[in-house]
Amino acid sequence: MDVLTTLDISKKLRDQGIRLTPQRLAIAEVVINSADHPTARDIYARVREFFPYLTLATIYSTLSILETAGLVAQLPFQKESRYDSNNTLHLNLVCTKCESIVDCDSGSSYLSRIKKKIQDSGLFQIKYQRFDIYGLCETCSKQF
Numbered sequence: 001m002d003v004l005t006t007l008d009i010s011k012k013l014r015d016q017g018i019r020l021t022p023q024r025l026a027i028a029e030v031v032i033n034s035a036d037h038p039t040a041r042d043i044y045a046r047v048r049e050f051f052p053y054l055t056l057a058t059i060y061s062t063l064s065i066l067e068t069a070g071l072v073a074q075l076p077f078q079k080e081s082r083y084d085s086n087n088t089l090h091l092n093l094v095c096t097k098c099e100s101i102v103d104c105d106s107g108s109s110y111l112s113r114i115k116k117k118i119q120d121s122g123l124f125q126i127k128y129q130r131f132d133i134y135g136l137c138e139t140c141s142k143q144f
């Protein structure tokens with residue numbers, strides 16, 4: 001995953017008409033550059049290092065702005081939502097034991113072909129999609 005600079009991210013936000021504040025930019029930078037699909041609490045912990053007075057409510061409201069702008073996707077889970085900044089069609093490999101989520105780096109052309117087939121059929125209008133595969137990650141599968 002390419003790490004985006006503060007400049008890249010502020011441009012992305014401005015392009016989407018999002019008003020920039022230092023807190024917003026820091027939250028966006030953390031979530032966009034995190035490949036581990038963090039929770040709002042994870043993001044809170046990472047940003048608080050730089051903004052100790054930040055509240056969890058600000059994290060949630062900023063995430064919602066970023067989600068509306070299409071910069072991150074919220075992945076609701078029973079326990080807690082995770083946030084995905086990978087905008088490409090991809091599979092999430094979800095470990096049911098340690099709850100890690102890793103993007104699978106193959107299959108995107110296959111997924112886009114399936115999507116195109118559905119769209120071309122005219123029988124279903126796709127709004128969004130989410131592809132999760134559940135199982136055990138490499139570390140967890142080695143443990144008993």
Ligand SMILES: [Zn+2]
Pocket residue numbers: 095096097098099100136137138139140141
């Ligand atoms: Zn695991």
Ligand SMILES: [Zn+2]
Pocket residue numbers: 037084086090091092102103
């Ligand atoms: Zn993902």
